[in-house]
Amino acid sequence: MTTRHISFTLNGRAVTASVQPHENLIDMLTTAFGLRGARESCGQGLCGCCTVHVDGQAVSGCLFLADMAEGTRIDTIEGLGGADGTLDPVQQAFIDAGAFQCGFCTPGFVMMVKTLLADDPDPSDDTIRHYLSGNLCRCSAYPEIVAATKLAARRIAAEGRP
Amino acid sequence: MADFTIEYPGTLAEALSFLDPDDPSVRPVGGGTALMLMMKSQMFHPTRLVCLSRLSEPMTGCREDGDHIRIGAMTTLSQVEHSALIAAEFPVIHNAMKNLANVRVRNVATIGGNLAHGDPHLDLPPIWAALGAEAIIHGPSGQRSVKVEDLFQGYYETDVADGELITEIRVPRLPGWRATYRKVTTRALHDWPAIGLTLAARFDGDRIADIRLVLSAAVDIPQRLRGAEEVLRGHRPDAMLLARAGDSAAAEAPMEHDSRGSVDYKVHLLKVHILRGMNEIGKG
């Protein structure tokens, strides 16, 4: 099997990885880096459990060839919190609003909400639903997820930080 | 999964040299969203993928070119969605994006891949066809252009040969035209539509001066409904006329029964949406 060595930035650190041509981003993040926050569930772009950011844009890791990560900046849920363990305001809002039960979908939702708030710091309900329409929560925590998104938006605005 | 290689050409000429007119297992990659699904489901086993992500203009971006707008094949659906130029010139394209897949897919999927995939359920190809757009295609023997309306030859079959690339879409500016795309799905957005109907028309007072109707999803390829257009062209779209256009459309469209509905159901949808679509664009 052709193995290629690629270099990219993962959660702010320059890294290299060996990838095989058929591997997707999730395969690579789990096998080469032991990161399990983004996970492959539907494998078809529909559920959002595999959401990661490539060059600042949310993508479905399950549909993205790992090989194409060469030279990009990849951010995952593991990179959100501070080194001292403080959580990102979006993560904290999900906890405070009770926006999950089993938590399987949560990393994907949090990464989508990060994208949403970067694009629109004060989103309407419609905009929230629109951005999150590609994320599924089988525990159906949707009302709490919308509430968490608004809570995060308010806190970020109050703190004046991204 | 059998082994394959992935190439990243830096120029169009290099990209063409990596393709192979005689080998369908060598394919270009736009965003890869459709290809990945075909590879995962074992429908497609590549020997070589030619990734177009390092190509620049004219393969990327939206720009004005006299009385046309040109969109590079590698422009992502999100870039088109957020382009002020596209929103101003072709609101029907801008509006369709909101209900197309989801933010993550739009961030990656490309205009060229969307067109070359040849899936009749997709939302943009029928709209490009109704707008009179053409695909610019480069291959070993140079450049040619094909009207999007004539690009599709069958279910997942297009006029783009192995060894060729779509480089741009060229869309005429249509001053005075109004258009709408009506996507009828059973509920969830990821559901393929039972029918897609694009209506584009130019009015002269309350008469339809010119019109193009394109049916998609319920047929093998996006299809002009020329009989129904003929019924409508030059007339005032009252209820009687729209009903006649609906009958004509139903007679000329070879719709098929599938999991998204019976032929009767789709005929009904087609008639209803000709009526609603004309009411929508007739109001201006």
Ligand SMILES: Cc1cc2nc3c(=O)[nH]c(=O)nc-3n(C[C@H](O)[C@H](O)[C@H](O)COP(=O)(O)OP(=O)(O)OC[C@H]3O[C@@H](n4cnc5c(N)ncnc54)[C@H](O)[C@@H]3O)c2cc1C
């Ligand atoms: C979860 C999900 C939901 C979706 N929902 C919708 C929806 O609601 N509406 C809709 O319209 N679509 C929908 N789609 C389909 C989506 O629009 C297509 O997958 C996408 O547009 C394909 O673009 P791509 O760049 O990723 O293509 P790729 O996967 O890169 O390529 C697709 C095909 O085109 C060929 N190709 C790519 N670029 C070129 C080129 N420049 N020249 C010649 N050939 C080329 C490839 O070889 C391949 O055969 C959905 C997809 C997913 C995954």
Ligand code: FES
């Ligand atoms: S696993 Fe990628 S979107 Fe569901």
Ligand code: FES
């Ligand atoms: S919290 Fe269980 S799937 Fe969302």
